[in-house]
Structure formats: C-alpha cells, structure tokens
Amino acid sequence: MPEHLYSQEAEQSVLGCMILDSRTIDYIKNLNGDDFYYESHKDLFNSIMLLNKKNKPIDLVTIVEQLKSIGKLEDVGGISYITSLSTIVPNTSSIGHYIDIVKGFSDKRRMIIASYKFIENIRGGKDIDSSLEIFEKSTNIIDEVKEYNNTLDYIMSNIFDKLNDKPQEKIKTNIAIIDKHTNGIGKKELIAIGAGSGVGKSAIALKISIEAYKKGKKVMIISREMSKEQVAERIILSETGISKLDYENRSFTESDWVKLTNTMSNYYTKNIIIDDQISTIQGIKRAIRVNKPDLVIVDYVQLLTPSSIKDTRERQVAELSRELKNITLDFGVPVIQLTQLAEKGNGNFRPRGESYTRESRAIYHDSNIVIYLHRVTEEKELNEAYKRTIFNERGSFDDMKATIEAQGIKGNKFLEIIVDKNRNGTTGSNYYWFKGSDLNYYPIV
Template identity: 60%
Template structure:
C-alpha cells in the first residue's frame, strides 16, 4: 500500500487539471492529446473525468460543464470526482489552452516515471520470490515499455522542411497592417507570435501611434485588447473620439458642440458597435493580463506601457523586474497565438535630442530590445545636424525652399501642434530595417507623409 502511494505521488496535479480544463474550454484540444490515456493521470478522479470526456467525444457529443456532469451522474461517479464544484474549477485554472501540448508532455513524462518505478518494484519482488533473472527481466521490460512516439515531434530537418512545404501551399498569414507606411513597408504587417516594441520619449506620440494601429486593426476585423497603465479607459475613448470626429479639445471641455459634431459623434460610436476593441485600465500584472487574454482571445494586444506593469517580484533589481515582464510578454505572444505591442519609455542620454538606435535606448532593461521581434523608435527631430540630414533626404523640402525656410516651417507647425518626427524600424528580425520622416498631429492620432 505504501509503495502504491509513493508511486501515485509522482504526478503534477496542475498539469492534469490544465489538460482537463483545456478540453472543457475547447473540445478541439483533443486533437493534441492523441498519445494520452487515462492511466497517464496520477489521480483516480482525474482519470475518471478524462475517460468520461473521451466517452462523450466517442458519441460525438459536446464536452462542457453540463454534458460532462450528466455523463458522470449517469455512471454514479460525480461525487466520487469531487462534484460539480471540482468540474467547474477545472475551466478556471487554465491560463491558455494553447499550452496543452506542454501539459501533455509533463503528464506523459511523469506517467512513464511511475511505470518504470512500478516495474522496478515488481522486478525486485520477482527476484526475491525465487524467479530466475531472465524471466524477471522479460516481465520488467514488458511492463516499462515507453511510448516514444509521444516525444517524437518533427525536429529533424527533413520533417521540418516537409512541414514548411505544406505551409507554402496554404494562404499566406494575414498580418495586421499598421497604416504607417514605413512600418508596413519594412514588416509587411505585424504577424502572430511577434512581440513589437515601440519606444519613444515622453510626449513624442507612442500612445498615439499605438491607438492608430489599434484602430487600423479593428477596421481589419481584428480583435484588439489594450492594457493601459497610463491613461484611463475614458481618456483613451476620448482621444479616439476626438481624433475621429475632428472635435477640438477646447470644444469638448466647454461642451460647445454643433449639430454636425453630434452627428459625427454618433457615427463614430456606431462604427465601434462590434465588441472587438477592449479597453482595460485595471489589470496591472502579467497574470491579470493572461486571465483577460484567455477570456477575450485577442488578435492584437497593446501594453501601454511596459515600465508601468507591476512586477511579480518587487525585491529584484529594477532591471530584472522589467526584463522579466518583457520575457513574459514575448512568451505570451507565442502561447496565446497573438501579436503583442509593448510601449516603452526611452532612456535619458544626457543633454541633447539624440536619435535613438540600438539596445542601449530601451529604458531600465536591454532585454526589451533583445526579446522583441521588431523595435520601432519614434524621435522628434529638432537638432540642427539631424534637420540638415532630413532636409537633404526629403525631395519635397527642396521644392519648398531653402534649409532656413524649412526650419521656419517646422517651427511654425510645432507651434500649432504638428511635430516633425522620424519613425525608425531599428530592429526587424524577419525583414529589413528602415526609417522615414512624418508630420505628427497628436489631435488626429495620425502621421502624415511629407509630400
């Protein structure tokens, strides 16, 4: 009895529960557990639940809280497995169903360990009881056969290339277009599993560019989730509303609206009738982000901004805290099969308005740069040398006058709220870097090409 208890103690309850919870949330997860059998579960009640799920699947019935409860009731086993409360708890502990293969691997490895340990105890008992070694070894080898097919995923080059060949015959991935010409030119759009960093100093427009991308994604029928640690939900909604209606901040604050303003406001509200843009100003930790993402299943996630996310370990150095948050976001992009944009403040570099480039400009942790597939820097151009460089590279400036004329134009536009900025795709893991200059009008949440 003690031996059996020791063997059964070798298991991972959370991984077993996560498998069952994943199937409850999404029946299609069964496709990823072909190698799993009920005896792979260390706990009897989990084995019973798994068997009932497989019975429902065999009958082509849905697998959910109601059908599973009824199936267990019909077998007289509902209370034996912990009742409705345990069944309900299974679907609430799963961080993401996309990790089910990982949970299966954990359960299979521990199941094989139990199998070998049990066979080893049997071998010892057989030899002690007087059986010959050869016969005992035959029994031992039969009892501890490991199903290696569970671990033989495609990892030789020929198998991976074959998978790639199959992918090439499918439709190309539908990437998210940002609406910013230089970004779309360099990246061909933002893809799934990618962590994108947009870095800028205060007031340069990183939140504005994120909202522009969010609106573009929404208009491409994508579901967008915005975690804002800097602005409230109402502030975000207000910026979007004013930018789309053309209502000025003063008119809004003084409530001086024309009939046309009201019409445009109603049109904007109606344009967002789908529940495909979610604003969250309450979630502050990575775990809270995961819970919300599991519920919403977004195509695009925006975190505004990384340095304001609450770390899990406040005793670590600030550099390690920010690095951990960035690595978690990178992993979440893969686990949740989504695109994540993290906004980041840039490090101060002493006096002067330096053009940011490279890893040293990501504030508080260089891990932000290394973890990202794409790093985009936004820079307000004000230094004389940079203005000269911009003047030489922009044909439209030459046509409009001398360098001094253009400087005067830039200053005049700045006074009216239009800034001269450079958007620099500084890192692009799967493509080419590149940069271009734009007029940025914060009230419009938009970047205008210089023509």
C-alpha cells in the first residue's frame, strides 16, 4: 500500500491517548481495529477496547496481561513499545483529530480495494448492476458513520435543536383532498398511487411534479410507460390547455402559439429530469446520486426489472417496492410509485385496502401513503357520490348521471380520489373531473 495511504504517527497517537486517559475512549465511535494499517496497532486497539467493554481499568499492566493472554504481546512490540506510545502524544484533547486521520486513510484504502474488486468483477463477466451492488456494500462508509447517531440521546438533542426552526417544508400536490389529509409529501415517505388503465395515475403524478417544480424543487421522473418526449409533451398539454387532438394535428391558433412559447420557455430547465431508460433499482440509485432530486416518481413499479427472474411475480414486485422504500430512507427523498390495480370480478368496484395493489400487497404495506384513483360507474357508488356532492343541490340523481354521461362524451371522467392509507394522518376522499384533453383534475363544484 502506498505510503500516503496510512499514518503511523496518527495511529500511535490514537493508541497513546487511550493508554494515557481512558476517558478518550468515549470519543471513539466510528473507529474499529480494521481501520488501523499496522497489524500490531489493530491488536493493541482491540485489546484496549475489550478491556473497556469488560469495565476493567486500562493501564500498562492490564494491557500487557490482556495481550499475553492471546499470545500477542511480542507481536505488538512488547512492553517497551506500549510504554513508548504514551510518551509521543503531545495532547490527549486532540484525539478527535488523530481519529479523523486514521479513519480517513482507512476509507481511502477500502475504496481502492473495492474499486479493484469492481474492475475484476466486470472483467470476469459480472453484469454492471450486480457489480455495483457489491461495490456499494463494500464501501458503506457513510452508513457506518450514521449508525452511531442512532442513540435516543442524540435523536432527542437533534429534535430539541430543531424546535425553533421552521416546520418541515412538505411538497404540496395542489389537489385539495390529498393535501387536506397528508399536509403534503414529506421526506423519506413512499407514496403509492394506484389506478386502472386510463384513469390518470400518470397524469396525477405529472401534476404533482409540476407543482413541486413550481415551488423550486428538483424532480426526477423514471418513466417505463412513456418515452421522455411523451412525458414532456404531457407537461406542455397540461400547462397550455391545448387539446391532445389539436396538438397532434398541429392545429394551433395564434393564442396557442403564445401559450406554447411561454410554456416551453418556463420549462426550459434542468430541475426536471425524465429518464425512460432506467429499469432497475440500482439504476435509480445511481441517478439519485448524480441528480440529487427532491422528489422521485416511478411510473410504474410493475414495469421495473427485478433482481431475480427466478422468484414468483409476487415476490419480485414485493422486492421492488421494498427497495423503493429503502431508497426513501437511505437518500432522504420522497418516492411516488405508481401501480396498476388488480382486477376484481366483473364490477368496477371501489378500491380499498391491501388487496387492490396489483401483483403484490407489499406495495400497500411498504407505503406511508396510498392513494387510489377510482372511476365511479357502479349504481351504488353513484348514489353515494350524489349525496356527497353539489349535484344533490342542483338536480336529481338522473340529472347527475346525464351530466356524467355528457362529460364522458367530451373525454372527461368522473373520479373519486381516495386517500386510503396515511400512516401519519387521516384518510378520506372526494370527487373530481379528470379532463383527458389537458390531463388535469377539477373538483366537483
């Protein structure tokens, strides 16, 4: 190992501080024996830490006896070397600095070894994703540091320090029923949005993306259902109000051209990333590291590629959902996973609970918030909608059905947006028109 990748003096100083003053061991949290380059220093460090764990005094006599008991005294240089360590430390109060040096060199060595192994795996024929996963597991330097911040005293202190700060800024969806019950989307939350085909799950995710972007957030959309050009065109339609038919036929008025120009200018940005090539969890992780988004949207989870093709489909989808949940915790970023709904007999029944997420109930269980989009067509549900909406004041039940039918001819769907699960809040639902021409949701008023 090149000389610049270790410091004998720093390792000696750490050990010297521990021998001179056992109270300095309290500062040793993210350091372990393997962080020392010299084998003799590893043995000496481990012996001191073992004595400390056993609540035994730490001095020259106890250290020597411990090393003798494991046959390592001569290996570390004998009594004379241990004695010399306590004489080379200028100041025990600088132990934090010495630890940082030792840990820094240890991290560099680990990264180099892992990099060599990564290259060997690639040359040996392993695919990139699995090789990267091995690399990440062998270089979990950040995770090691984090785990020492898990004691309740640290957590309570951190919470207390934040009490005078502004409340956590959540990402508002600008869809009243969702924001009412969730107060917006928070960091480390996994949100599942489920709907049948053509009901508008991609549209609602896109609407949330636009709202987040307008609030200064960086959004990353993983699209496995549409190309990145199609997603961008949906943004244009949603913001301009131009119908899909007019857009496809390039039938634009002078006013449309003004809207198009303004919209494309407003969205000429690097803060919305649309990737239609990523298909794996590892790919999503890499993209998050590179782009550092404030919100990630996966459209949709069942279209991602699982790590094992041998597992049952239910287990594959469960693993994908679990990994997306882990991403929210590891990166501190909210993730919205879109999901198809399971077919339930012949009727278009109102979804509720875990059994409606297609191919795996884990999607429901892993998510902090589950939102269903339901097209209301069944007689019983229409009756319920009539009682709960302004239709009740404006006319008869048959009048409402006639309005829904007329709107349907125009391409507008009568939907119930349902907040079915909310781990940290309330649940509820309300009714909306989904206007397919501009991909927007309008409350029934």
